[in-house]
């Protein structure tokens with residue numbers, strides 16, 4: 001570009017180190033006089049001046065080159081700090097100028113006019129020069145883009161680079177001016193560049209300058225990062241040294257502090273184990289490490305343990321993740337794996353007297369239950385044979401020199417080959433000794449006993465554990481029980497398997513239980529938390545349940561059912577005297593010489609204060625009596641009588657009715673509270689009301705009446721307890737309909753309808769109506785029959801009340817009564833057959849407790865009575881086994897009590 005006009009220009013001297021290059025801008029502060037001069041210049045010219053740099057600092061000298069510049073702006077800003085230079089002048093460089101001869105300028109605030117020459121800027125540089133220029137410029141721009149901290153600036157450099165790449169050869173010199181001004185090289189370089197008037201020369205200059213600038217940029221970057229690094233290293237070192245000093249100070253204070261005087265929160269050094277957190281932590285970690293190292297080298301648990309240990313080491317202490325891994329490792333190492341668990345004491349099983357001692361143990365812990373004990377002895381014999389066979393096999397394989405297998409490999413290889421013993425399932429009402437039988441088995445085998453209560457377990461995770469991803473996860477009840485047992489062969493009692501939940505959105509606990517119990521699967525049980533297969537094949541599982549109805553079929557299939565039906569009053573008396581009373585006396589700090597309950601008192605408690613198949617309420621009631629007497633004893637002692645120190649006789653298998661010694665004998669003159677000068681050790685039935693309150697049952701079960709339309713049926717409650725239930729019927733004016741009440745289910749309602757239909761059909765033969773085909777509900781009067789089963793709040797269902805209903809209707813319509821000591825159960829058919837029903841043992845025992853002496857049962861249930869009902873009970877009761885309704889009626893009402901039309905009945909019976 002050429003500037004046309006006067007070859008003379010006013011010259012402005014730029015103070016050192018300012019330089020204005022063509023195509024660049026420059027703003028500088030100026031004095032007032034200079035501003036005036038420039039203003040006057042603006043008035044009478046086109047405002048172009050020659051801006052020439054001052055080569056040396058503050059020393060006026062000769063200059064040859066400058067830049068013709070247009071005055072872009074002249075302002076007086078308000079906040080201009082310098083009072084001598086209050087104006088700001090902005091110049092825009094247009095073209096290089098040269099002075100024909102060097103000029104001498106010594107005044108900064110004047111604008112002397114000089115002749116100038118515009119050097120020719122025409123001509124095209126060579127391609128090589130342009131290429132070299134472009135390359136050097138691109139390298140520099142790339143480096144500047146990389147080094148710029150602000151993204152905006154980086155973008156700017158990259159955009160300029162894109163322009164440089166596409167620049168034509170004619171425009172290269174112009175680009176050189178722009179770039180040199182922008183990359184701000186050092187002052188002498190700029191000065192030399194300004195003097196390069198020739199295009200080729202200028203590009204070469206620019207190339208050199210860019211190369212130099214690139215290397216300066218690189219070096220300064222290196223220096224900056226080196227400085228940075230060394231600074232952060234210094235910082236790190238500083239902090240570490242600070243920490244080290246703190247630790248050393250702590251250690252010194254520990255060493256110099258006096259020895260601990262015992263636990264406490266004292267401030268004087270490490271006086272409490274609570275203070276020494278770091279040491280305890282280190283000890284725990286060392287312990288954990290030892291436990292991992294103790295695991296079998298080739299085992300899965302060891303591999304997982306090692307992997308987690310390494311993770312633990314990488315994660316900073318005190319972080320949440322660290323805590324999670326640590327507690328996992330603690331669980332993992334506390335599971336009794338084959339390598340860290342003590343083996344079963346085979347000596348106990350090898351002992352020839354094992355079975356005798358086991359029998360003695362069962363007898364010492366439980367009264368009666370002969371059949372069950374026999375079954376348990378079979379079970380223990382199988383367990384023993386199995387364990388010995390397993391051990392023999394393991395040893396044989398271990399002795400084989402060619403195999404060279406590790407102990408764990410041998411164990412694995414024998415897995416699944418051994419004979420699996422059955423899983424026992426004790427079924428029976430509460431308090432019949434299911435749990436305590438499990439304990440006795442564990443004692444007999446010399447193994448630890450653990451109980452897992454499954455009542456109300458709805459979440460599979462309660463059995464199998466939560467996965468570790470879950471917040472506050474932990475292992476399931478099986479692993480917890482194993483950890484508490486500390487061995488891999490405990491006896492685990494799974495209590496109340498009938499109450500475990502089935503498949504729901506929390507998984508399927510019943511299915512998890514199946515895996516635990518299935519001998520084919522349980523050698524590699526998978527707890528979600530531990531996540532390493534656990535061998536449960538050595539664990540002896542025993543299940544208990546109150547009823548079989550709610551147990552899933554697959555679970556039942558894996559178990560061998562052992563039924564405990566409940567106790568007679570006689571058995572309860574024995575249990576109370578031999579076990580419950582001594583246990584309660586001991587638990588309440590008395591000795592059995594200080595308290596005894598007479599047989600009558602015990603029977604009174606059992607019959608009037610409890611109604612149950614088991615003995616739990618009885619034990620509670622006895623406990624209440626013992627506590628009452630314990631208070632009396634303490635008061636008696638406080639009054640200065642006798643001497644303290646009742647000795648607890650923990651051996652509960654002894655005689656319960658021990659006589660008090662001479663000075664403990666009952667004193668007839670003792671005051672009303674039993675606290676007199678002499679201690680009254682014996683509790684009589686008449687004292688019980690004072691101790692236990694008004695009897696709950698008051699013999700109501702035995703308080704039966706013989707009444708028209710009322711008979712007694714036999715029932716089993718939801719808890720598995722047997723008892724009697726009156727079946728009441730009455731006639732009332734109506735329309736010949738049957739009304740059934742008492743919370744009855746569909747099946748029992750149908751039984752009622754069948755019963756009435758049968759009675760109506762046979763009314764003539766039974767002597768109820770005068771003619772065949774006459775409806776006894778219509779003739780002579782039109783009546784409704786109302787049948788009710790009391791205890792309306794309890795749901796009742798099932799077909800077994802059939803014969804009781806028939807007897808009730810016959811009694812109602814014929815007027816004959818069924819004696820009150822007869823109870824019955826049995827399903828009926830319209831053809832007049834009596835078919836078998838379930839729960840015979842419970843029902844018979846319930847009847848026995850209610851002092852029923854005659855029981856009518858279906859013929860097909862004879863075997864149940866013979867097998868399941870104790871001989872003493874059978875001896876005290878009379879059983880009528882009936883095949884037909886006719887036989888049932890005869891047994892209930894007595895031979896000849898009904899007005900049978902005999903021939904017809906006999907004929908029909910044969911049909």
Ligand SMILES: Nc1ncnc2c1ncn2[C@@H]1O[C@H](COP(=O)(O)OP(=O)(O)OP(=O)(O)O)[C@@H](O)[C@H]1O
Pocket residue numbers: 365366367368369428429430431432433434435436437495544545546575579614615616619
């Ligand atoms: N035949 C018995 N001889 C001695 N004590 C017995 C006998 N049967 C039960 N007991 C005692 O009765 C109490 C209750 O028994 P246990 O806890 O075993 O009942 P359970 O059948 O497991 O009941 P639940 O079904 O409610 O769990 C225990 O103290 C137990 O020792």
